Amino acid sequence: MAPVLTLEDVHTDIAQYHILHGVSLEVPEGGVHVILGRNGAGKTTTLRTIVGLWKARQGSIRFRGQDITRLQTPDIARLGIAFVPENMGIFGGLTVEENMRLATADGSFDAERLKRIHAIFPAMAQFWTKPAHALSGGQKQMLAVSRAIIEKRDLILIDEPTKGLAPAIIRNMIAAFREVAAETTILLVEQNFHFAKALGQTVAVIDDGRIVHRGTMAELAGDAALQSRFLSLSVEA
Amino acid sequence: MPKTPSIRTQDLTIRFGGHAAVNGVSCAFFPGELTVVVGPNGAGKTTWFNLVSGQLRPSAGRIFLGERDITALSPSARAKAGIGRAFQLTNLFPKLSVLENVRLAVQARAGQGHRLFARATALTGLTDKAMHYLDEANLAAVAQLPAAALPHGDQRKLEVAMLLAMEPDIFMFDEPTAGMSVDEAPVILELIARIKQDPSRTILLVEHKMDVVRALADRIVVLHNGELLADGAPGEVMAMELVRDIYLGVGAEEVA
Amino acid sequence: MTETTASLPARIKADIERFGGVLWLPVVLAVVALVLIGQPSTWATLTIAGLAMGMMIFLMASGLSLIFGLMDVLNFGHSAFVTAGAFIGATVLAWLGFWVTGGNPALNLTGLLLAIAAATIFGALAGWFFERVVIRPVYQDHLRQILITVGALIVAEELVLLIWGGAPIPVPRPQVLTGSIIFAGVSVEIYRIFAFLLGLLVYVAMYLVLNRTRLGLLIRAGVENREMVEALGFRVDRLFILVFMAGSALAAMGGAMWAGYQGLITAALGSEMMILVFIVVIIGGLGSIQGSLLGAILVGLMANYVAFLVPKMALASNMLLMMAILLWRPYGLLPAVKR
Amino acid sequence: QDAARIALIHGLSGSPLEAYSKQTHTGFEMGLEYATGGTMQVKGKPIELIVKDTQFKPDIARALLAEAYGDDDALIAVGDTSSGVAMAMLPVAEEYERILVVEPAVADGLTGPDSNRYVFKTSRNSSMDMQAQALALDPDENLYVATLAQDYAFGRDGVAAFKSALEGTGAHIVSEEYVPQQTTDFTATIERLFNALKDQPGRKVIMIYVAGIDAMTPLASADPGRFDIELSTGGNILPALAAYKQVPGMEGAIYYYYEAPDNEVNDWLVEEHMKRFGTPPDFFTAGGMASAMAIVKALETAPDWETETLIETMEGMSFETPKGTMTFRPEDHQALQDMYHFKIKVEDGVDWAIPELVRVIGADEMDIPVGRNNQE
Amino acid sequence: MLVYGAVGLIALALALAPFLFPDIRSQEVAARICVFIVLVASYDLLIGYTGIVSFAHTMFFGLGAYGTAIAIKTMGPGFEAILLGGGAGIAAALVLALLIGLLSLRVKAIFFAMVTLSAASVMMVLASQLSDFTGGEDGITYSIPKLFSPATELLADADGKALRLFGVPLNGKLALYYFVFLTALVLFLAMMRIVASPLGSVLEAIRENEMRAEAIGYRVVFYRTTIFCIAAGMAAGAGILRAVWLKYTGPEVVLSFDIMIDILLMVVIGGMGTMLGAVIGVVLMTLAQYYLKDLMVLGAEATADLPIVPDLLNPERWLLWLGLGFILLVYFFPSGIAGTLLGKGGRK
Ligand SMILES: Nc1ncnc2c1ncn2[C@@H]1O[C@H](COP(=O)(O)OP(=O)(O)OP(=O)(O)O)[C@@H](O)[C@H]1O
Numbered sequence A: 001m002a003p004v005l006t007l008e009d010v011h012t013d014i015a016q017y018h019i020l021h022g023v024s025l026e027v028p029e030g031g032v033h034v035i036l037g038r039n040g041a042g043k044t045t046t047l048r049t050i051v052g053l054w055k056a057r058q059g060s061i062r063f064r065g066q067d068i069t070r071l072q073t074p075d076i077a078r079l080g081i082a083f084v085p086e087n088m089g090i091f092g093g094l095t096v097e098e099n100m101r102l103a104t105a106d107g108s109f110d111a112e113r114l115k116r117i118h119a120i121f122p123a124m125a126q127f128w129t130k131p132a133h134a135l136s137g138g139q140k141q142m143l144a145v146s147r148a149i150i151e152k153r154d155l156i157l158i159d160e161p162t163k164g165l166a167p168a169i170i171r172n173m174i175a176a177f178r179e180v181a182a183e184t185t186i187l188l189v190e191q192n193f194h195f196a197k198a199l200g201q202t203v204a205v206i207d208d209g210r211i212v213h214r215g216t217m218a219e220l221a222g223d224a225a226l227q228s229r230f231l232s233l234s235v236e237a
Numbered sequence B: 001m002p003k004t005p006s007i008r009t010q011d012l013t014i015r016f017g018g019h020a021a022v023n024g025v026s027c028a029f030f031p032g033e034l035t036v037v038v039g040p041n042g043a044g045k046t047t048w049f050n051l052v053s054g055q056l057r058p059s060a061g062r063i064f065l066g067e068r069d070i071t072a073l074s075p076s077a078r079a080k081a082g083i084g085r086a087f088q089l090t091n092l093f094p095k096l097s098v099l100e101n102v103r104l105a106v107q108a109r110a111g112q113g114h115r116l117f118a119r120a121t122a123l124t125g126l127t128d129k130a131m132h133y134l135d136e137a138n139l140a141a142v143a144q145l146p147a148a149a150l151p152h153g154d155q156r157k158l159e160v161a162m163l164l165a166m167e168p169d170i171f172m173f174d175e176p177t178a179g180m181s182v183d184e185a186p187v188i189l190e191l192i193a194r195i196k197q198d199p200s201r202t203i204l205l206v207e208h209k210m211d212v213v214r215a216l217a218d219r220i221v222v223l224h225n226g227e228l229l230a231d232g233a234p235g236e237v238m239a240m241e242l243v244r245d246i247y248l249g250v251g252a253e254e255v256a
Numbered sequence C: 001m002t003e004t005t006a007s008l009p010a011r012i013k014a015d016i017e018r019f020g021g022v023l024w025l026p027v028v029l030a031v032v033a034l035v036l037i038g039q040p041s042t043w044a045t046l047t048i049a050g051l052a053m054g055m056m057i058f059l060m061a062s063g064l065s066l067i068f069g070l071m072d073v074l075n076f077g078h079s080a081f082v083t084a085g086a087f088i089g090a091t092v093l094a095w096l097g098f099w100v101t102g103g104n105p106a107l108n109l110t111g112l113l114l115a116i117a118a119a120t121i122f123g124a125l126a127g128w129f130f131e132r133v134v135i136r137p138v139y140q141d142h143l144r145q146i147l148i149t150v151g152a153l154i155v156a157e158e159l160v161l162l163i164w165g166g167a168p169i170p171v172p173r174p175q176v177l178t179g180s181i182i183f184a185g186v187s188v189e190i191y192r193i194f195a196f197l198l199g200l201l202v203y204v205a206m207y208l209v210l211n212r213t214r215l216g217l218l219i220r221a222g223v224e225n226r227e228m229v230e231a232l233g234f235r236v237d238r239l240f241i242l243v244f245m246a247g248s249a250l251a252a253m254g255g256a257m258w259a260g261y262q263g264l265i266t267a268a269l270g271s272e273m274m275i276l277v278f279i280v281v282i283i284g285g286l287g288s289i290q291g292s293l294l295g296a297i298l299v300g301l302m303a304n305y306v307a308f309l310v311p312k313m314a315l316a317s318n319m320l321l322m323m324a325i326l327l328w329r330p331y332g333l334l335p336a337v338k339r
Numbered sequence D: 001q002d003a004a005r006i007a008l009i010h011g012l013s014g015s016p017l018e019a020y021s022k023q024t025h026t027g028f029e030m031g032l033e034y035a036t037g038g039t040m041q042v043k044g045k046p047i048e049l050i051v052k053d054t055q056f057k058p059d060i061a062r063a064l065l066a067e068a069y070g071d072d073d074a075l076i077a078v079g080d081t082s083s084g085v086a087m088a089m090l091p092v093a094e095e096y097e098r099i100l101v102v103e104p105a106v107a108d109g110l111t112g113p114d115s116n117r118y119v120f121k122t123s124r125n126s127s128m129d130m131q132a133q134a135l136a137l138d139p140d141e142n143l144y145v146a147t148l149a150q151d152y153a154f155g156r157d158g159v160a161a162f163k164s165a166l167e168g169t170g171a172h173i174v175s176e177e178y179v180p181q182q183t184t185d186f187t188a189t190i191e192r193l194f195n196a197l198k199d200q201p202g203r204k205v206i207m208i209y210v211a212g213i214d215a216m217t218p219l220a221s222a223d224p225g226r227f228d229i230e231l232s233t234g235g236n237i238l239p240a241l242a243a244y245k246q247v248p249g250m251e252g253a254i255y256y257y258y259e260a261p262d263n264e265v266n267d268w269l270v271e272e273h274m275k276r277f278g279t280p281p282d283f284f285t286a287g288g289m290a291s292a293m294a295i296v297k298a299l300e301t302a303p304d305w306e307t308e309t310l311i312e313t314m315e316g317m318s319f320e321t322p323k324g325t326m327t328f329r330p331e332d333h334q335a336l337q338d339m340y341h342f343k344i345k346v347e348d349g350v351d352w353a354i355p356e357l358v359r360v361i362g363a364d365e366m367d368i369p370v371g372r373n374n375q376e
Numbered sequence E: 001m002l003v004y005g006a007v008g009l010i011a012l013a014l015a016l017a018p019f020l021f022p023d024i025r026s027q028e029v030a031a032r033i034c035v036f037i038v039l040v041a042s043y044d045l046l047i048g049y050t051g052i053v054s055f056a057h058t059m060f061f062g063l064g065a066y067g068t069a070i071a072i073k074t075m076g077p078g079f080e081a082i083l084l085g086g087g088a089g090i091a092a093a094l095v096l097a098l099l100i101g102l103l104s105l106r107v108k109a110i111f112f113a114m115v116t117l118s119a120a121s122v123m124m125v126l127a128s129q130l131s132d133f134t135g136g137e138d139g140i141t142y143s144i145p146k147l148f149s150p151a152t153e154l155l156a157d158a159d160g161k162a163l164r165l166f167g168v169p170l171n172g173k174l175a176l177y178y179f180v181f182l183t184a185l186v187l188f189l190a191m192m193r194i195v196a197s198p199l200g201s202v203l204e205a206i207r208e209n210e211m212r213a214e215a216i217g218y219r220v221v222f223y224r225t226t227i228f229c230i231a232a233g234m235a236a237g238a239g240i241l242r243a244v245w246l247k248y249t250g251p252e253v254v255l256s257f258d259i260m261i262d263i264l265l266m267v268v269i270g271g272m273g274t275m276l277g278a279v280i281g282v283v284l285m286t287l288a289q290y291y292l293k294d295l296m297v298l299g300a301e302a303t304a305d306l307p308i309v310p311d312l313l314n315p316e317r318w319l320l321w322l323g324l325g326f327i328l329l330v331y332f333f334p335s336g337i338a339g340t341l342l343g344k345g346g347r348k
């Protein structure tokens, strides 16, 4: 079936630096798809380019056939693309509730979804009326993800959601993402291979602003050689 | 252990509004020992760190550095006294160069900050030292870039380099490898291992990655809802029912 | 920002908070003043005058507070809008001539309202231009904001001089609003009553917009992390322009009102009011409209009482009030955002 | 010298007062024109007018004055509008041993101890305002006065002068209110004034002496009449006179109003001004003209243009102005002049209230304290 | 490089000013430049290097000036008066700075700006209220030590007139100028040293991330207050020079908010966070203040017959153009002239 999102030979500059050297990528409909890669490889830059926070100098980005390369970030977002940035983008001055409210379409919550989010992340319920700057590092991460799933999105881009999360929470999150992935498509940037493995259907490995490997997760997970080639997984061994 | 504790907290408590983020935590740490602090998100690990390094003032309880009560000291005073701290959410001098970031830490250690009529750049001693620590964290290559331009991972490393440069007796790391790729993390871990070799040093480490915990910990302290839940050797703590339930969760190993 | 255990004083403080807290300050102030002044008639006169004065300052301050608090833009050029508003108001009043000075109350009021409307509309347009050209490049850069707006202020004042000249301009005051109501030795200028009502109206309007809609939230969020708000699908730039226009319009309105009150205006009007306006915003706390109102009323009352009791202190009183409050509450009385 | 170089040094930018300076400027040029019969020449030498803008900054004013004497070699300089700035200029005249004519600044101090023998002053001073004001109230034991002035040198000098003018008349000063310079809310002050006066016997007057702010409107609208309190204040420039419409019948003294003086200099000034600008001349137009006419006369009559000779000539010199004849007092070089006792009349069609002439207060009726003695 | 060249030239020009431009106006301009370089550089220590926005700088400037003026007025013109009065002024400035610093350097930047603003206004009120000492609005006029009066000959020639060097009489005025110039030079060099010192880099760190600076062992309040005091002292020093050169001190020339704005403009035009920038900013602004208007007069005459143009070019509206230029500068060269040439990026 037709891919949700297609990147073709995308080049991105940040200030005077040339960061992405032609990223090409296809995100199929539904499920979780993962981008792996070392620090500084260009994962975050790729995501930011998709949502228009960096502008691609060359190449095209198409969402459900529509070219969004030159669109403004807000317009891209309105197409139904949610973005969870690396720094979580929490509004510390606002309460948890206000943070969530801003992520809804019309300012009112879908009770069903809210209940589910509170189930996945109990802390959200506990701190509902507290200022978000008061949240712990991990709680901030949870809030960031909650914001992305409070509405039904078409595509959710998530940059390293497990960073600093306790194992138990990560487990919940896997469950949550499986659930969410049933109704939308998730593009996930990860460092935590196990997490990625547990969720991902397809995987792309990026290095120095280029895609160096594309394939199914199963294939990568099964093939130790590939793994050590693209992500020297020394520690785990 | 006969040794006297290098750092010790006694009934340490802080409340935010009604909610006690850290609640009556008393425990002591010894030189040459690496303690990993674990606990679910929001357990109070970072807050407890903030209390020890002085970013927050406790609602109740005391903090001792050796025999000395440092509860009333300002963060800078504690830093001078030998408590070094790296932050969970990266916290640098963004517009200054990577080198300058570290050099400032060295200079603080050398206690030359208030010198009026010397040329900072002329104090080559400081600069060399700074370079040395950048090498250790293998950041020498990017020494001249503004800190803001580093990717997340390298920024984490810079955090650690600055901590080293402060040459403290107490090292406090808050999730140093968070957001680092699997092939970058080892650099940090080796650094920590090397620090550990000096028996006069006390190391506190907040970490979620179980493999890291196993690799480094001499001792594990578990915080939960701001309270001290467990404290002991890695093996036994990890084995505790309670801990598995509230922290690791069943089958957690697969994911961490 | 650490709070200590709920010791006794703390608990008392908490109780006070529950019953409106600092909102009682004006009342306390008034009661103290009554004791010191003695004569009820004088006290009443001063208090009413103080309240009205407060409201007029509020009109000017609210705009600044909005911009300065919600958008975290420090607009030293604000006083330029006040001045411009004053002059435009004055000009319109002069044009309407007999409408305003003539005996027909209806015409009088329409005249005044027209003048205020003209000023307000101008303020909005000028605000749009100002945001586009001057402020846009310097969001979240306080230093450059101060500088560039100071520059804009200079230019604006020169333009006023260029258009209206340096000579003081007399402002015809609508017939119905001249003179005072006097009962039982208490005298109240009618114009002040009008100012009071207008101020109240503006306050209520702003309060509703900011607390009954998502606008307030959005703006505050936009200040903290513009990119994220855009990633959530909102056009931050439009948002900010809107706020800025509103703020400037309010400033101009305040200026027009003030012109009518002061009767004789010069290009320096804005800058003279400015320190007062800043004090009000600071006392009230960033971005909170309630705060600005509270601050304005405190300042208004304080000024009148002190001027009566110890005229020598009249000038310093507001400054001291501000310093005291800052030392007591570094973020002002009712900060909306602790930034 | 080949030409009569005269420097007009006053603030033309950076302050609301710049409007005053412009009046002075107009008046000064018209004065030269009138005095030279349009030839713009004295003793066959052309008059060169050098104009400089002090931006109302004393430091710049000093620099410009020094420059005018030193670089441009001006014979005589005229200025400034603000007393503070003029004050700062005085020593420069002494340093360069050239003549400085002070116009239109008013402070008494300008011809006081800190002044020097090179300084002449054609503008009125606060004492004149106040003595005239006092006379206009024709004071006696039955008169009870409270004063309202701004809390700075100008206001305090004025009130001091007013008090000394009332001395010996038996009139009582029941209270002196001083308000900050930029006061806009007079409620408290009004309460204080009323409280001080209302229970007094006899005639009760509030004497207002403020510049640049409108104290009249709030005072009038607080209805002093209910306590039989009258208001009284000196005249003012035309725009400010608009506020006086609220107090018809009020009496006071004014420095200049174009209908008051009766002499052909003034007739010419009014007619020409009307013709050229469509408005009547105002305070400082008259002042500017006066200073110009004084200077021209001095240059005409002096045997040569050495500073010393000029000083000799000017001390005690009488000269014609739109306000009639003025005379430089030999001791402190202040030009003594008439003032005008007025009564406010309101006419629709006129933008301002008309200070109708009651009588001319002759220069000789006032005894203006001598600021300094340039004779020894 | 260009910057260093320019500053070098300026220094040279100032050093030889009396001989290069003997006319009185240039003298005034040169002296004013010397004084303001110290004043503006000291302000740059705060705003540029530490990110402290203070509006009280004229207050310290004023303290130095008034101290000197009042002392001379009461003790008569003598160097001991200058030393005593100036010393007192500086002392007062330091004490005040210490108080304000300790009280309010903890609070948020913008609040600090407000507190200083009100402190400055209170000082202005005082200056006008205590008119017995300060002469109120009119200020104080006085004479200065004989050595500095134009009448004094430093070297007399045969017939007892002041000896001339390149046609410049070696009289007291010359001595006065060099007194101002040399003092200013010393103060400025001192500040150059300070910003290059370790203290300098700590200040930058504090500007960047206060909390982190504290965490690696720098007592933020201590450093802030220190630099605030240093700047205040320097400003007071400049005030002394001003008072001595002008022979007049009044609110208009040392306290008024206009001067505060001038200082701001100068710092920014030159480039914040660069001492050399201060020099360039001061020179450009001062030249503009003194000569821009002359140009405009010409412009106005040239365009006399066009519609509005002459009004706009009317020299009385020169501030308009200064303002516009300033905005454009902040807009396009946020790091000022020196900053841009020295290749420092805009401080965002
Ligand atoms: N603001 C910036 N200015 C200059 N260079 C930048 C900037 N942001 C990122 N870069 C560079 O772009 C490259 C890619 O950065 P990016 O954040 O996309 O890496 P990443 O894959 O997300 O790494 P990490 O896993 O550490 O987040 C890095 O080399 C980084 O140095």
Ligand SMILES: Nc1ncnc2c1ncn2[C@@H]1O[C@H](COP(=O)(O)OP(=O)(O)OP(=O)(O)O)[C@@H](O)[C@H]1O
Pocket (backbone or CB within 6 Å): A127, A133, A134, A135, A136, A137, A138, A139, A164, B016, B020, B021, B022, B039, B040, B041, B042, B043, B044, B045, B046, B047, B048, B088
């Ligand atoms: N300034 C504050 N105000 C109010 N509550 C706070 C504040 N700081 C922390 N908390 C609360 O204290 C608890 C402990 O936070 P802390 O950051 O110490 O957790 P943590 O153990 O570091 O979690 P993580 O592993 O996610 O970083 C959290 O529930 C947090 O919401």
Ligand SMILES: [Mg+2]
Pocket (backbone or CB within 6 Å): A043, A044, A045, A086, A159, B152
């Ligand atoms: Mg990244």
Ligand SMILES: [Mg+2]
Pocket (backbone or CB within 6 Å): A136, A137, A138, B045, B046, B047, B088, B174
């Ligand atoms: Mg934490």
